[in-house]
Amino acid sequence: MQIPFVGQVPSDIVVSWIVMVIVGIFLLWWLTANKKWPMIWEYMTTTHHRKIGTMYILFAVLFFIRGGVDALFIRTQLAVPENDFWVFQSQKYNEIFTTHGTVMIFFVAMPLLIGLMNVAVPLQLGANDLAFPYLNSISFWLFVSGAFIFNMAFFFNAAPNAGWTAYAPLSTDTFTTGPNNNYYIFGLQLSGLGTIFTAVNMIVTIIRLRAPGMKMTRMPLFPWATLLTSFLILIAFPVLTVALLLLTFDRIYGTSFFIGELGSPIYYQHLFWIFGHPEVYILILPAFGIFSDVISTFSRKRIYGYTSMVIAIALIGLLGFMVWAHHMFTVGLGPLANSVFAITTMLIAVPTGIKVFNWLFTMRNGVVQIRTPMLFSLGFIPTFVIGGVTGVMLAVAAADYQYHDTYFVVAHFHYTMIGGTILGAFAGIYYWYPKMTGKVLDEKLGRWHFWLFIIGFHLTFLPQHFAGLNGMPRRVYSYTWADNVFVLNFISTIGAFLMGASMLFVVWNLYKTHQLTDKVGPDPWDGRTLEWTVDSPAPEHPFEPMPIVSRLDAYWYAKVKKEQLPKAENPRPSPIAVKTIQPVLLAGILMVMSIGFIYGWLWMQILGGVGALGFFIVRSVTDERKGIYQKEEDEL
Secondary structure, three states, X not given: OEEOOOEEOOHHHHHHHHHHHHHHHHHHHHHHHOOOHHHHHHHHHOOOHHHHHHHHHHHHHHHHHHHHHHHHHHHHHOOOOOOOOOOXXXXXXXXXXXXXXXXXXXXXXXHHHHHHHHHHHHHHHOOOOOOOHHHHHHHHHHHHHHHHHHHHHHHOOOOOXXXXXXXXOOOOOOOOOOOHHHHHHHHHHHHHHHHHHHHHHHHHHHHHOOOOOOOHHHOOHHHHHHHHHHHHHHHHHHHHHHHHHHHHHHHHOOOXXXXXXXXXXXXXXXXXXXXXXXXXXXXXXXXXXXXXHHHHHHHOOOOOOHHHHHHHHHHHHHHHHHOHHHHHOXXXXXXXXXXXXXXXXXXXXXHHHHHHHHHHHHHOOOOOOOOHHHHHHHHHXXXXXXXXXXXXXXXXXXXXHHHOOEHHHHHHHHHHHHHHHHHHHHHHHHHHHHHHHOOOOOHHHHHHHHHHHHHHHHHHHHHHHHHHHOOOEOOOOOOOHHHOOHHHHHHHHHHHHHHHHHHHHHHXXXXXXXXXXXXXXXXXXXXXXXXXXXXXXXOOXXXXXXXXXXXXXXXXXXXXXXXXXXXOOOOOOOOOOOOOOHHHHHHHHHHHHHHHHHHOOHHHHHHHXXXXXXXXXXXXXXXXXXXXXXXXXXXX
């Protein structure tokens, strides 16, 4: 479409502008009519873990819708051979699968899990907040600013187009000119910085702020998974930062780290996958922790083999750094390297298998209740096992020459990521929703959501294994009737729309729950861990006085004996949550500076740099906690 003063703009961009204007006007009207602006300000200035966790999940759901719509466009384009659906061919198809993959990994899966960590981990430990509430708010708003930078690229017709891995040399300015992939770089750099800060916060919280008597060996498995995931983040994300920084120099300043005689694209692959494969476990380990807590609660049994579960999580994290080159079997690293990485990839299946058997033995002879969180946990086990089996197939280096860059890999990846991470996030949201809002989501609508989603998932991705084995490469926008993959692709498209339809039940469930149901008590699931000892939703200072934990699942055994948990007389002082707009301002400043680098506007780069320096100077001489300290002294 030709637009005055703008030029030729694809019709999908025009439609997105119109939709955003309509949605924006509606939201402004709704917020004003319902007097929600004070609540918006409250959440913008909060540093409390539950509210920040809720915002993480809310934004992740919004980006899930965006990434899901991208997926439906992809599947519609591939529904029949030689299709020309709307504009999604050629370069536009490159853009849509790039944004789909990047959004789902970095702006959906990560914030969903970090949001649940924020909500549940402090409560499970008996802590009143994370160790650094202010830093927690900084982390969140950096994630939001990075996500906005990445997603705004689409609205300016400059969406990244080199795939979610941004492989060099394709992602260098020699082959992809314009600002497109600059949006990818700076969006991920900003959000990744927030993720690193979150990892530091979680580690300090878990090590320093556990309730009296809660030894490491008495922690629930979700905090254990969070702790080890945080260490993985601290090691893996700086590697991605280095890779993107070098790519920035190649794109903007004419260096040749990943191209030319002195550089090599293989360097980028090594750097990306040294981050990329631990990232898979960064996404799956928290889900393992969620499933462990959910299965234990709804089986009315202590988790089977607690110690072996912790060791298995640690082994998965350790081996996760020893398998990255299985993504590079076809690069030409040689038989020795391929053999070593094939063996380590197969080894990582062992601790994963231990966890599966532990979950099954937890349910064995238990009093199993099939509630919505448990349904997602049960659906996860066979789904993830299928993903694990195909992963072992891909670990055979010789066979990988057949599987590599086909839809077999796409199917395997989604069986592990959706079958593990997303099902885990759904289980966690249904499970801890009372701690976020004080309400339990409707059970019947939750079951509709589960069955439509799980059936649609298998319809979508199971046929893709066979399409890949039949020779269908990934990242193609068309195929012919002679390729004999039409039926498989058509079934896959039907499944994708079924998954999309399942999310409508989530929307209806949220509306119905908040309109028609009352708040529940502290312990709607008859839980085992400390979060179920406090009110729903969790108050800002939930543990006053602080409980003493004398064993694993101490709350459960106290209920069995019809006793109260003992209270600590002199617990460690709690972190202080304050209200401040500073994190939002810092994220905005860094966003302005990033846009300056994306478009090469030196004046904006300088403006952003000066603003950031000024922010740090102001921050170094201010402390919002003084007023709270003074208030406490006055009360004494």
